[in-house]
Amino acid sequence: MAWFLGLGIVGLVLLVLCLVFDGVLDGLGGAMDGFLSLPVIAGFVSALGFTGAITMGAAGTGAGVATSAGVAVGGVVGWGTWRLSRALLRDGTAPAPRxxxxxxxxxxxxxxxxxxxxxxxxxxxxxxxxxxxxxxxxxxxxxxxxxxxxxxxxxxxxxxxxxx
Missing domain, CATH: 2.40.50.140 (Nucleic acid-binding proteins)
Structure with a gap:
């Protein structure tokens, strides 16, 4: 369970780095168009870690089941973060007043x-x-x-x- 909590904390640290360095590492995704951006990775790792810890602690399951649940929830959180960031970046502005x-x-x-x-x-x-x-x-x-x-x-x- 300590590993999962560590992953959750690492994800939160990545999120703070994402806020502080604002897009410095976003170019690493290349052809994946932001899918491997820092906010997406931070969301995935945090959700995987905290979901795994909750699954092990509350349900008393083994590491395999906790990892599977964490990967599933992390995938959903990462996908949601990617979709939200794409929607925010696509937000157009009104034309400049003339x-x-x-x-x-x-x-x-x-x-x-x-x-x-x-x-x-x-x-x-x-x-x-x-x-x-x-x-x-x-x-x-x-x-x-x-x-x-x-x-x-x-x-x-x-x-x-x-x-x-």
């Missing part, structure tokens, strides 16, 4: 906009406040809520006051 996404949103004038000239408007792009140079057909006072009509360049927008 200035064109501002069209139709509202903002607040922070620097007055003269007729035909530029002022500044605070708008929210992907939840973050961003100041843009803003142009309007009519003069717009500071603090006025405006709608973004278009995005003529990367740093400027065309706005109109919100009518209520």
């Amino acid at each position: 200035g064109e996404d501002l069209t139709g949103t509202s903002g607040t004038v922070v620097t007055a906009i003269p007729a035909g000239g530029y002022g500044e408007v605070l708008v929210y792009l992907a939840g973050q406040p961003v100041k843009y140079a803003a142009k309007a057909a009519i003069p717009v006072a500071r603090g006025t809520e405006v709608w973004v009509e278009s995005v003529p360049s990367v740093t400027s927008i065309s706005v109109r006051p919100v009518e209520r």
